[in-house]
Amino acid sequence: MKEQNQQTLGEMEHLVLLVVLRLGDQAYGMLISEELSERTGRDIAIGSVYAALDRLERRGYITSRVGDPTPQRGGRAKRYFTAERQGVEALAASQALLLGLWDGVELDPERFG
């Protein structure tokens, strides 16, 4: 099996990981979803959110635990997600990469009329 080394974060993974960090110990599916939708301005399918969470978890960027069931949820338990060190490092690397790339770039929309 080949090592999945240094894989770049996909866009969705990037966003989801940031939201998990923002929400701290409140990060469970519904809040992540709502936050994402609010921030991006589009209604993201729950399946895509969980797909990203699944991938992040498999790479060890986040971990999850099961919370208590509540009646509003039809008696189903919440799953809380927590960012791990590797996740934070990946974000940091990606941030550094992007900042490096940004360095010296000036956005001047005027130029395009």
Added chain:
Amino acid sequence: MTRDDRAPPYLAQLLLAWTTRRRHRPGVLGDMEESFRLRAGRVGVEAARRWYWSQAIRSVVPSIGVRFRRGGGMVRMDISEVRQGTYTTWVEDWTMRGWLRNIKLAGRSLAKKPGFSILAIVTLGLGIGANTAIFSVIFGSLLRPLPYAGVDDLVYLSDGHENFGGAGVDQTLPNLLDLREGSHLLGPSAIFTYGNSNLSAGEEPDRVRVLLTSSEMLSVLGMPPRLGRDFLPEDDVAGAERVAVITDDLWRRRFGADPTIVGRTAIIDAAPVSIVGVAPPDFAFPGEPEVLMTLQHVGQDFSRGTRNYNAIGRLEPGASVEALRQELQAIFDGLVEQYPEENGGGWYTWADPIDTFVLGSNVRSLYLLGGAVVLVLLIACANVANLLLVRAETRQREFAVRFALGARRSGLLPHFLSEGLVLSVLGGVVGVAAAVWGIDLLVALYGGSLARAQQIELNGPVLAFSLLMSLLVGLGIGLVPLLRAQPQRLNDALKDGTRGSSLRSSRLGRSLVISEVALALVIVAGAGLLMKSMARLQDVDLGLADIDQMLTFRLSLPEAKYESGEPVVGFYANLASDLERIPGVEAVGFVNRLPLLGGWNANISVWENPEREASFVSFRPVTSGYFEALGVPLLAGRWLEATDFADGTANTLINETLARRLFAGEDPIGQAITDWVEGGLRVVGIVGDVRGAGPTRPTPPAFYFPFALFGGESAAAAIVRTAGDPAALVPNVRQAVAGLDPQLPVYDIRTMREVAHQGMGTRRFAMSLFGVFAGLALLLSAVGIYGVMSFAVAQRSRELGVRLALGAGRASVLRLVLGDGARLIVPGIVIGVVLALATARLLSSLLFEISAIDPITFLAVSLVLVAVALGATFAPAHRATRLDPLTSIRHE
């Protein structure tokens, strides 16, 4: 109320639960329920339900992606291609968005190779189009459910006799009544027969097809009238007022959908008939009758010798068709004993599920065509897969780089699948467009020989079939190149600077071409067998001279206006002399039924010696011009003369076959046959044989007597022989008939050539389509061989260059490449012949006087394939001999 209507939509929950990985199921469903409640409070339950559904549906693809553990989500691109400006990219992302992206990228990369893409799309379009057209025929004609209620319980009763091709023969009315009476397994049933009538409700007389039925028909079929009433038992009594139910179509066409139609009177065969009902719009019955009238059989005597009726009935609950058959046969055995004269001599009785009756005899040929057309699609797929393989081949190094950088083979899947799907769906669009036109053409050309032809159309189910087929094709051709992208092989591709070595061994591509050749051979063999049959059929000596110079038509004199005897005979005599005055007309004859179309049969004997019998002897009352119009020769004796015809003398002409059958070794002239008149019918001459029952049936023994002998026939067919084009006579014929009786419709106007082709419809249909498919198959496999050989030559150009440089002659290079081609062709043909021999049996019911494994046909077909395949190999081989050694060695 048990269900919480503030709960999320149940089915959408199910969908979510089913697609989500088990580990996340409680989380996902719980989150969604929570969100749903929040939303329901904010924007209302309805909007929240819609949102839930949209979430569930949009989650399908990403969730399934998770279950297959696809990762990534980044765009990968190949640097070398970027440099060449032809880069292809794809996303390894199993979200819906990812797929759309991949498809867009595949589309873009295909657009960069328009030649390749158009060839692939057109190839698939041909295959899918042909399949769509044939499927629409199969669906409309066979698969679409019959409109009747409880179809599975409906049975069709007929008699059978070996001489008439088994079951499906008409029955006699008294037998049917006895069978119906005696059976416990047969529930309600209706007896019917067909007729043609002259309908005059307005100015123009119209010829309509009539279903004469006992009163139960519509209730047996479960199709009560949409307007008015059904037949009542009293309508079925002899002498009752004539009543009719008309079809929805006739109601609209002839009566402008008049809602007050019920109770109106129409004139049918010059007698008033009251219209009591209109059948429902989806009413359909074989033979497409437009008017239903009662048989009025109750209280009337019918002959047990007249086979002209059939019945449709409903099985009693729990009864099977097989059990019914046995029960009916047991009753029939009793009837044979009771009436040996009429029922003996090999007759049996039979019951079939109603489909057999409605769908007709072409079920088998349609499925055969379906099989053939699938083979064509397979060939098309093999071709496109080959094109994709070649493309993948030229990208080996790109893949190698990707693998070296850690890509997994499965990572290429979205890319290849997207390419396959883009090609196949575009091919499907082309195919459906072609099918629109193809279906019209098929129905126009062969509608007459297809069951339920009016139901054949491009509708929802047919489109769904095409879409499904396109997707399957896309998956199939998309996966093939993946087989060639193997990490272990690609290491070699990286190491090896030259392209040669890995490419000669494209065994997959070569096996695809071999299968193409094999499949093409199967189709071409089928087409060859059918064509040879058709040629044999065309060559059958019908016994008629110059059939392209005869026009035929039919008339039916209403009995209310023309009594049997002088009025009928006189009418036809007058019409004959009027027609003979038309310039160009050489002879005019009338007969009860046209030759080639069967007719009445009798068991007859020699008058002086009743021991000498012949069975199934065809007889025809004819007028004086009959034999001249048909061009039938006199072999012995004399013709029937004017005096014979004038007063209907009991003289007769017999054909050669009857002469042999009854009078072997004796002179028949002067002897008498039948006991129909005192002293029998005196034989005055022997005439040539005519294929009375059609070109595919053996010539029946036959005799002919003067039309006037038994009072004439009110319904007769005319044969007009002309020096010129028979079709040009039609206006004159109409004019001549209208001159005698303007109310009389002329119908079934056809040339004798068309009459001869009747009943060959199914064969012609199968043959023409097989021919078209064979042409397609040959073309596609030629393209396939050409492609593979061109590529092989291009790949070997270095090696061939070296050979040429070392002094190999052009002839030996040509031989080398052709030999390489032969390694594709020969196995293909061998496999194809084996497959074709194994499947040709399926065709045998469509063949005529030829074996399904006819060696000459198979040899010829193989030669055709060899020729086409070698032709396709020759161009690349020739190119190989033109190679410039220096360039080809330096190249790369």
